[in-house]
Amino acid sequence: MNPASALRIDTMMRTLQDTIMPAIRDDQPLAKEQAGLMLGHLAALQQQANREHAVDDYCQRLLFKLADALLELGAAEESVAGWLAELDVARKNLEVTAMGFHLERILACSDTSSAFKRESTKALIQYAEAHTNMGRAWFLPMGFDGNPKELPTVDALLAE
Amino acid sequence: MSLSSVAASFELGRDIEPSVVAMLQQAANNKSQGVYQSLSAGQLLPKLEAFIRTQGLTGAEVKGLRRMGGGASKEQFVFDLHSAAGPVQRCVLRMDPLESAVVTDRRKEYEVLNCMQSVLPVPPVLWADIEGAELGRPALICGFIGGVTKPSGDSGNVSGLGALLPERFRERLSAQFIDYLVAMHGVAVDFKPEVFQVPDADPQQAARWQLNWWSSVWQDDAIEGSPLMGLAERWMRDNLPDALELVVVHADYRTGNYLFDEDSQEISTVLDWELAHIGDYHEDLAWIICHKGVTEDGQIMASGLMTPEELCELYRAATGRLVDAKTLHFYKVLSVYKCVAICLATAAQTAGRKHSHQDVLLSWLAAAGHSFSAELLSLLKEGQ
Numbered sequence: 001m002n003p004a005s006a007l008r009i010d011t012m013m014r015t016l017q018d019t020i021m022p023a024i025r026d027d028q029p030l031a032k033e034q035a036g037l038m039l040g041h042l043a044a045l046q047q048q049a050n051r052e053h054a055v056d057d058y059c060q061r062l063l064f065k066l067a068d069a070l071l072e073l074g075a076a077e078e079s080v081a082g083w084l085a086e087l088d089v090a091r092k093n094l095e096v097t098a099m100g101f102h103l104e105r106i107l108a109c110s111d112t113s114s115a116f117k118r119e120s121t122k123a124l125i126q127y128a129e130a131h132t133n134m135g136r137a138w139f140l141p142m143g144f145d146g147n148p149k150e151l152p153t154v155d156a157l158l159a160e
Numbered sequence: 161m162s163l164s165s166v167a168a169s170f171e172l173g174r175d176i177e178p179s180v181v182a183m184l185q186q187a188a189n190n191k192s193q194g195v196y197q198s199l200s201a202g203q204l205l206p207k208l209e210a211f212i213r214t215q216g217l218t219g220a221e222v223k224g225l226r227r228m229g230g231g232a233s234k235e236q237f238v239f240d241l242h243s244a245a246g247p248v249q250r251c252v253l254r255m256d257p258l259e260s261a262v263v264t265d266r267r268k269e270y271e272v273l274n275c276m277q278s279v280l281p282v283p284p285v286l287w288a289d290i291e292g293a294e295l296g297r298p299a300l301i302c303g304f305i306g307g308v309t310k311p312s313g314d315s316g317n318v319s320g321l322g323a324l325l326p327e328r329f330r331e332r333l334s335a336q337f338i339d340y341l342v343a344m345h346g347v348a349v350d351f352k353p354e355v356f357q358v359p360d361a362d363p364q365q366a367a368r369w370q371l372n373w374w375s376s377v378w379q380d381d382a383i384e385g386s387p388l389m390g391l392a393e394r395w396m397r398d399n400l401p402d403a404l405e406l407v408v409v410h411a412d413y414r415t416g417n418y419l420f421d422e423d424s425q426e427i428s429t430v431l432d433w434e435l436a437h438i439g440d441y442h443e444d445l446a447w448i449i450c451h452k453g454v455t456e457d458g459q460i461m462a463s464g465l466m467t468p469e470e471l472c473e474l475y476r477a478a479t480g481r482l483v484d485a486k487t488l489h490f491y492k493v494l495s496v497y498k499c500v501a502i503c504l505a506t507a508a509q510t511a512g513r514k515h516s517h518q519d520v521l522l523s524w525l526a527a528a529g530h531s532f533s534a535e536l537l538s539l540l541k542e543g544q
Contacts, residue, residue: 027226028227029227029228029229029230030227030228030229030517032229033229033230033521034518034520034521037520037521037524038520040524041520041523041524044527063387066387097384097385099385100384100385100386100387101382101384101385102385103385103387103390104382104385104386104387104389104390105385105390106390107387107390107391107393107394108375108389108390108391108393108394108397109394110394110397110398117394117398120391121391121540121544124387124388124390124391125537125540125541127387127388128387128388128391128533128537129537131388131533132388132530132533132534132537133534135529135530135531135533135534136530136531136534138530139527139528139530139531142524142527142528144527144528144530144531145531146452146454146531147454
């Protein structure tokens, strides 16, 4: 729809940079810093435009795959039986947020067999490698990543 | 409405430091409050003058009160204090917003700063409004100390994360940085028992208290579940190390939290003691290592100053303490776990509730949680 989000973000960035930031007095350091952060947020949003749903879908697919793996691996684990049952319900109802919390608590439980710990660690590592790569790639424009050269792009990850 | 922190479910005095439970419980209560409104300098001025006069300083007058930049957690103001008692003194007021990236307690900060005055350069503490009864929010007033956190002209990241100091600064600052670490770790751990409790019930209690503190923070504030944080918690519970010796842990000692003079390269003060507690000395070493800068040729520099190996060797040589690789690894996992909790959970929740004057910085900082998550994964793979 015209005007496109990209155009609106672009104009906000220009007015911040050319009009608002130069008008902030030097004795207002917090206002200067926060205006700079707004500019940074807008620049990042501009680079992320139109792909947030695709990224969320990608992360959800990873979560479902991990849930399936843990439901199978944990079938004999009494100490996490309650969490697994809740995970199963959440998975069937497509309640993604609940699934995330249940998976976390299942993996946090120390009172499980060494076999479950070993195999669930393998499943988690596979999940977390893909998930953290996407998180790093998605937020690369924020400038926090220590090793951006090794990262695949968001588009490359989505195409997997 | 009153909420309950996960920490409150632990058995008091055994599994988590009791004063930390109280702190997290207060934070849980704050979550249900409305939007935080900062006071302007003009609104704050009469409260500040009235507070200082109640401290026994006759004829106190505050001039030039203005907001400072920087800092993700506290509202900071600088002012000149005029009084009949002596020359004009430049002061800094640090005041809690309703919530911030980390939950801390002004009482602990006040106690540890007072204790460190004679040990290493720290800001002189003048007064504290522990409960915020006079100033509206809990606050500390300290003497102003000049200096920079990074060389001028170094843009860096606004968060102060990932700082790498230019080579010409490293040798001199590293030597002082180690000296002050050794000095703070040499202080006796005999504080007022209601302020700092000592984890000495069993050798693993120091590590367990920290794990229970930060896993409570994570569970109190997480916006979405993280299977990775779950695995990290399990790994830490299965690998709690024995503390060889308990010290005063600064818990945020790194480049960015000390000031130095650019010309003399002298550290003028060590800042941000709000997370200090009694614990294992490996905890500070791990935190310093995890706040790393990377040189152009790929060398990791602990806190942007020296290699992790140099840090550990210099510390060992200065203290005679063993730096145990397994214990250090545990505390590296804990350090990065804390960073993920601070960024992806508390910072994001605080910004979402509009509970800080720095919401825009907190929502920026939240994104760093993904890089810390990748670091956490890497450490867990290494520890398998």
